């Protein structure tokens with residue numbers, strides 16, 4: 001009875017507060033509303049109870065069955081992965097010893113809006129590395145972003161992210177905060193179920209971005225480049241851009257961070273890479289002189305700040321057969337990180353015919369938008385997940401052994417262009433230090449002559465050639 005009374009008091013309070021919210025305290029307090037209020041309380045209580053009952057009746061089977069479904073899938077994963085301990089027990093019927101399996105105990109299944117969390121306790125006699133080695137099975141059952149976390153002795157947590165929103169508007173503040181959180185020189189990719197995703201290029205310096213046409217690669221490149229341009233000045237970042245499709249990087253023409261012209265022909269890309277190679281060699285020499293092992297140490301020892309250099313090539317497969325370009329890309333892949341030189345290579349497919357194995361191996365951050373087939377997805381990510389992507393701007397980001405599902409924010413070409421125009425205005429007239437030293441005046445260099453100088457030189461040469469040949473020279 002007491003419980004009912006308490007419940008009724010609670011409803012009475014709820015109804016009173018609601019009435020005061022709706023009608024205002026002074027009206028309700030100032031009128032002789034006893035009867036009216038009693039009637040309203042009753043009505044509101046009835047509605048609240050009916051709503052509560054209907055909500056529970058509709059949701060409860062879902063809660064039960066969703067949890068049951070997760071548990072059933074989990075046991076399937078345990079069986080498939082062999083994550084159990086086999087024991088013997090006496091059969092009650094025939095009295096014979098028979099084997100049985102002990103699975104990890106599912107302590108809790110919590111289904112939240114963005115992630116399902118399962119707490120597991122290992123049975124006595126099971127080594128933790130048995131379940132850790134088989135983490136891939138959970139990814140196969142629950143999706144490639146399922147993550148197994150070792151909490152403490154014998155306790156694990158399996159995190160299963162829910163689907164992400166199909167469209168997220170671009171926000172510079174969000175992107176900037178994500179870059180800052182890494183504490184390094186980072187690249188912002190987008191939003192995962194548990195927050196923003198940015199990778200520190202000082203840890204994982206080279207990025208491969210793949211996906212079939214029309215599913216978000218260009219947008220991703222815009223998000224990456226526009227974030228960089230708005231966060232770093234040309235004193236901190238220089239870009240070498242190559243766009244063999246001639247569709248991507250046009251809007252960055254004239255941006256002070258961009259070195260030289262945007263390369264659009266194979267020969268131009270080769271020349272651009274030769275220049276990046278010069279920068280690498282020059283930095284190698286500078287760091288050697290200063291006794292520094294990498295860019296951070298160089299800056300610490302000399303007090304001189306050098307810009308990071310990012311080389312972005314769209315449709316890198318178009319460089320097939322350009323062995324000089326491939327050699328340079330490989331060298332940057334191996335040495336670039338120490339010298340603050342990073343690669344972002346985008347491509348539609350990754351099979352052997354279009355992407356060199358050595359080049360692919362150097363790409364330690366892999367971003368896959370929708371891919372053409374399971375084989376390409378597996379070759380790039382180690383899972384077929386990217387071929388099943390059905391949302392534009394959705395990708396899987398793989399770094400070391402971790403794969404997360406990410407939605408790239410939507411940044412329209414128009415908005416991107418407006419941001420770029422702002423950047424150009426912000427840095428108009430600001431001088432930037434060259435990446436390579438000025439040419440040494442003591443070393444003869446090719447010079448361009450005007451017409452008059454050319455005529456003088458021609459005259460001089462003719463005179464020299466007409467001079468008599470000394471007798472000993474003709475012997």
Ligand SMILES: Nc1ncnc2c1ncn2[C@@H]1O[C@H](COP(=O)(O)OP(=O)(O)OP(=O)(O)O)[C@@H](O)[C@H]1O
Pocket residue numbers: 166167168211212213214215216217218219220392393394407408409410411
């Ligand atoms: N992050 C995103 N969020 C929402 N929609 C997106 C996103 N990225 C792309 N889209 C949608 O997909 C379309 C194609 O995107 P995008 O041009 O980036 O693809 P792509 O893979 O680079 O194609 P292509 O290789 O042909 O340039 C866009 O016009 C837009 O409608």
